[in-house]
Amino acid sequence: MLKNYLTFINRKIKEIKEIVGEEKALSVLSGGVDSSVVTVLGHKALGRNLKVVFINNGLMREKEPESVVKTFKKFGIKVKVVDAQNNFFRALRGKTDPEEKRKAITAAFYKDVFRKIVKEKKIKFLLQGTILTDIEETVAGIKRQHNVLVQIGILPEKEYGYKVIEPLIELRKDGVRKVAKLLGLPKSIYQRMPFPGPALSARVIGEANPERIAIVRKATEIVEGELKNSGAFQYFAVLMQDKATGIRNNKREFGNIIIIRCIESTDARKAKPTKLPWRVLEKITKRLTTEIPGVNRVCYDLTPKPPATIEYI
Numbered sequence: 001m002l003k004n005y006l007t008f009i010n011r012k013i014k015e016i017k018e019i020v021g022e023e024k025a026l027s028v029l030s031g032g033v034d035s036s037v038v039t040v041l042g043h044k045a046l047g048r049n050l051k052v053v054f055i056n057n058g059l060m061r062e063k064e065p066e067s068v069v070k071t072f073k074k075f076g077i078k079v080k081v082v083d084a085q086n087n088f089f090r091a092l093r094g095k096t097d098p099e100e101k102r103k104a105i106t107a108a109f110y111k112d113v114f115r116k117i118v119k120e121k122k123i124k125f126l127l128q129g130t131i132l133t134d135i136e137e138t139v140a141g142i143k144r145q146h147n148v149l150v151q152i153g154i155l156p157e158k159e160y161g162y163k164v165i166e167p168l169i170e171l172r173k174d175g176v177r178k179v180a181k182l183l184g185l186p187k188s189i190y191q192r193m194p195f196p197g198p199a200l201s202a203r204v205i206g207e208a209n210p211e212r213i214a215i216v217r218k219a220t221e222i223v224e225g226e227l228k229n230s231g232a233f234q235y236f237a238v239l240m241q242d243k244a245t246g247i248r249n250n251k252r253e254f255g256n257i258i259i260i261r262c263i264e265s266t267d268a269r270k271a272k273p274t275k276l277p278w279r280v281l282e283k284i285t286k287r288l289t290t291e292i293p294g295v296n297r298v299c300y301d302l303t304p305k306p307p308a309t310i311e312y313i
């Protein structure tokens, strides 16, 4: 098995070298395991001809850009942070439908931000960490993953002016994690909890504007911090669109509702809620309602997948 993954690594390095030749390629890191593996493979194949960027789309978790740059610096890979927050918030303005939000993010990523970088740096190829599950779910119409293009009729070369290389397309998440470990990536990456491509905009029901993203970012920090030793497969916070009546300082407050989601799963295809101790839930509730202004109600989601999905949008 291990030998198979080593063979996979060598085959992919060779393939990337052959496709890109003497041209330049771009890898866009998100800090997740898929884009990290693709970046290391690309770096091994192309050296300085691989340009690595981290797009700060304004939808990331607290301190995420800084931590990604630091991790890859240790690895000898220079990551340029591109501030594209305005592009993404402009694209998301007024959008409340989940698929519309995904489409807006896809367009902002590929048409707006990447196309500009690619033109400036004269890049012909984009290395991308699409995996088999992304394709399967998108093609089956379950969810449009923002990185799936050709399979839904978008031809990147024609529409955006560059070719896309997808070295991980034959692997599922467990395979990518094994490759990441073999490549020497740190545990914080190869064991990283899944995080959706549309980032925190997927954790906000309704419009993902800077104010609402700031609320869910703070809630995410609290929930991730409190549950980091839970051993659960995935845990996060979601900001609801509805509001609820509460009482604070003897005054009526029509405030925000946060859902805590914490699940057990092996491959994200099925999931069960974690039986979290009551005191843990109480502590998180206390922190969410005191540390985030305007949050006055917290719920714990008890729904398995199916019929729910893990994420809310």
Ligand code: XMP
Residues within 6 Å of the ligand: 143, 144, 145, 146, 194, 195, 196, 197, 198, 202, 234, 268, 305, 308, 309, 310, 311, 312, 313
């Ligand atoms: P669902 O919500 O479909 O999620 O049960 C399955 C797993 O995929 C992760 N994930 C995403 N989910 N859009 C999503 O809705 C994305 O772009 C995405 N990227 C990853 C999700 O967190 C869960 O682990």
